[in-house]
Amino acid sequence: MIEFKNVSKTYNNRDFVLKNVDLHIDDGEFVFIVGPSGSGKTTLTKLLLREEKVSEGRIVINGFRLDKMRSGKVPYLRREMGVVFQDFRLFPKKTVYENVAFAMQVIGAPHSSIKKRVPFFLDQVGLADKMKSFPTQLSGGEQQRVALARALVNNPEIIIADEPTGNIDPQMSIEIMELLVKLNEKLGKTVIVVTHEQNLVDRYRKRVITIKDGEILNDRIGGMFDE
Amino acid sequence: MSRFRLFTFIKDGFKGVFRNGLMSVASILVLFSSLLLIGIFTTLIKNVNFNLEKMDDFNELVCYMELDTDDETLEKAEQDIWNLDNVTNVLFVSKEEALEQERLEYGEEYAFLFDMYNTERANPLPDAFRIEYESVSKLDALEYQLEKVQGVQHIRNSREIAINIEKFKNIITIGGGWLMLLLVVVSLFVISNTIKLTFHSRELEISIMRYIGATKFYITMPFVVESIIISLVASAIGYGLQWYIYTFLVEKIAIEYNIISIVPFSQMNNLFLIIFFGAGLFIGVFGGAITIRKYMKV
Ligand SMILES: Nc1ncnc2c1ncn2[C@@H]1O[C@H](COP(=O)(O)OP(=O)(O)OP(=O)(O)O)[C@@H](O)[C@H]1O
Numbered sequence: 001m002i003e004f005k006n007v008s009k010t011y012n013n014r015d016f017v018l019k020n021v022d023l024h025i026d027d028g029e030f031v032f033i034v035g036p037s038g039s040g041k042t043t044l045t046k047l048l049l050r051e052e053k054v055s056e057g058r059i060v061i062n063g064f065r066l067d068k069m070r071s072g073k074v075p076y077l078r079r080e081m082g083v084v085f086q087d088f089r090l091f092p093k094k095t096v097y098e099n100v101a102f103a104m105q106v107i108g109a110p111h112s113s114i115k116k117r118v119p120f121f122l123d124q125v126g127l128a129d130k131m132k133s134f135p136t137q138l139s140g141g142e143q144q145r146v147a148l149a150r151a152l153v154n155n156p157e158i159i160i161a162d163e164p165t166g167n168i169d170p171q172m173s174i175e176i177m178e179l180l181v182k183l184n185e186k187l188g189k190t191v192i193v194v195t196h197e198q199n200l201v202d203r204y205r206k207r208v209i210t211i212k213d214g215e216i217l218n219d220r221i222g223g224m225f226d227e
Numbered sequence: 228m229s230r231f232r233l234f235t236f237i238k239d240g241f242k243g244v245f246r247n248g249l250m251s252v253a254s255i256l257v258l259f260s261s262l263l264l265i266g267i268f269t270t271l272i273k274n275v276n277f278n279l280e281k282m283d284d285f286n287e288l289v290c291y292m293e294l295d296t297d298d299e300t301l302e303k304a305e306q307d308i309w310n311l312d313n314v315t316n317v318l319f320v321s322k323e324e325a326l327e328q329e330r331l332e333y334g335e336e337y338a339f340l341f342d343m344y345n346t347e348r349a350n351p352l353p354d355a356f357r358i359e360y361e362s363v364s365k366l367d368a369l370e371y372q373l374e375k376v377q378g379v380q381h382i383r384n385s386r387e388i389a390i391n392i393e394k395f396k397n398i399i400t401i402g403g404g405w406l407m408l409l410l411v412v413v414s415l416f417v418i419s420n421t422i423k424l425t426f427h428s429r430e431l432e433i434s435i436m437r438y439i440g441a442t443k444f445y446i447t448m449p450f451v452v453e454s455i456i457i458s459l460v461a462s463a464i465g466y467g468l469q470w471y472i473y474t475f476l477v478e479k480i481a482i483e484y485n486i487i488s489i490v491p492f493s494q495m496n497n498l499f500l501i502i503f504f505g506a507g508l509f510i511g512v513f514g515g516a517i518t519i520r521k522y523m524k525v
């Protein structure tokens with residue numbers, strides 16, 4: 001469960017990037033976050049990941065109080081979430097398998113469990129036959145699916161995707177979106193997708209939160225894109 | 228921490244060293260030259276002090292007694308001198324011993340000159356006390372008190388030399404100390420720069436690790452290991468060279484030319500180990516740590 005109460009954010013005490021945001025996302029929800037460029041969408045995801053601290057207000061995620069969290073605890077908060085970025089952020093010199101395995105090594109997972117889980121999640125994203133390839137040998141859509149497998153491999157409850165289709169052609173974008181929807185429906189993950197792409201949002205009729213100038217303009221279930 | 232993780236840290240540490248090839252070599256060079264300079268200064272300071280301490284006559288004064296002081300007064304005087312502050316040793320030199328010394332100094336040729344004192348004339352030399360003292364700075368007080376001891380006629384000291392030696396010691400120790408501090412700071416700076424470079428070359432990796440939820444400990448360990456590797460290599464090279472310089476150059480030269488005496492290497496070894504490995508590790512780890520603190524946020 002994710003809860004924002006009266007959350008405001010300024011960088012260096014200047015203009016408000018987010019203003020009095022109240023937000024509640026239940027476990028297992030699928031949420032689009034849309035809004036014009038510079039409206040504060042990425043900032044919102046950074047607050048979720050405790051990459052940035054709130055200036056005012058309170059954020060609670062799965063029982064963690066982010067506004068009061070000591071920095072030593074932040075890694076454990078982040079293990080509750082899997083993140084995907086527009087630019088994939090894969091290691092070019094590691095294979096697909098190694099890229100995904102890395103996420104498990106980093107949190108000290110045992111070797112035996114790495115060997116089981118990595119192929120399983122690569123299969124889930126449809127890349128079982130590309131395990132030995134390097135990212136540079138894959139299409140954008142495939143690279144994003146590797147990133148998704150990496151986000152999933154430690155079994156987080158929440159998936160956060162900031163413009164996951166921003167660098168991918170439209171056909172592939174739909175594939176990625178289908179995959180995110182499947183993760184939500186089949187595995188019960190909470191999925192938060194930040195996007196610019198109206199046609200994708202309109203296609204699924206999920207909950208859509210529109211942000212403008214740092215404020216929530218609209219929050220509609222089964223909504224359509226509007227700016 | 229599992230064995231696997233420890234292995235990963237060490238592997239990543241070595242990777243860092245090689246990834247920054249030139250920069251690592253540069254840091255090793257700077258660190259090891261600094262350490263070697265510190266070692267050489269220590270060698271200098273230790274040996275100068277060693278030699279100065281052997282010339283202990285300089286912290287000594289001679290206290291001459293009235294010409295015909297009786298034994299009782301002499302005994303009392305010796306007691307009184309022993310009881311004075313700052314006095315570390317008192318040696319009685321009788322007028323007979325003094326005469327004998329003079330005779331030896333003049334040599335056989337002039338021995339006849341001295342013979343008459345044994346037979347015809349009274350010994351013209353006074354009894355005396357050789358007094359060793361601890362601190363030159365309290366010499367005035369000591370002399371003042373000595374003059375008041377019964378039977379004391381006059382006092383001869385080697386104050387000038389003693390003061391100069393003390394000054395020399397201080398200059399070497401303080402100057403050497405500042406120079407060493409400077410070298411430590413320079414080395415810290417260079418090491419921290421190397422680690423900064425690794426940080427930049429691993430930015431992507433670090434950002435991924437942070438999002439996945441790696442602990443700060445896990446992320447920083449490879450950098451700590453990298454700085455430890457750099458310092459250990461620098462320490463080992465520096466120590467080896469110091470050993471070579473000391474045993475083959477310094478000790479050989481000293482034996483060959485016999486000018487000064489040298490503290491044997493075995494007596495310096497512990498100090499050298501502390502300097503090279505202790506200071507080396509300190510500089511390496513601390514230099515790495517300041518960079519990590521500066522660039523690493525959660
Ligand atoms: N680290 C920062 N320091 C100062 N200002 C920042 C920082 N990050 C973002 N901002 C400002 O905050 C505002 C919101 O930025 P944010 O990245 O959240 O927008 P966004 O909605 O994600 O935009 P886009 O759709 O272009 O990605 C912008 O005006 C931006 O300039």
Ligand SMILES: [Mg+2]
Pocket residue numbers: 041042043
């Ligand atoms: Mg953004």
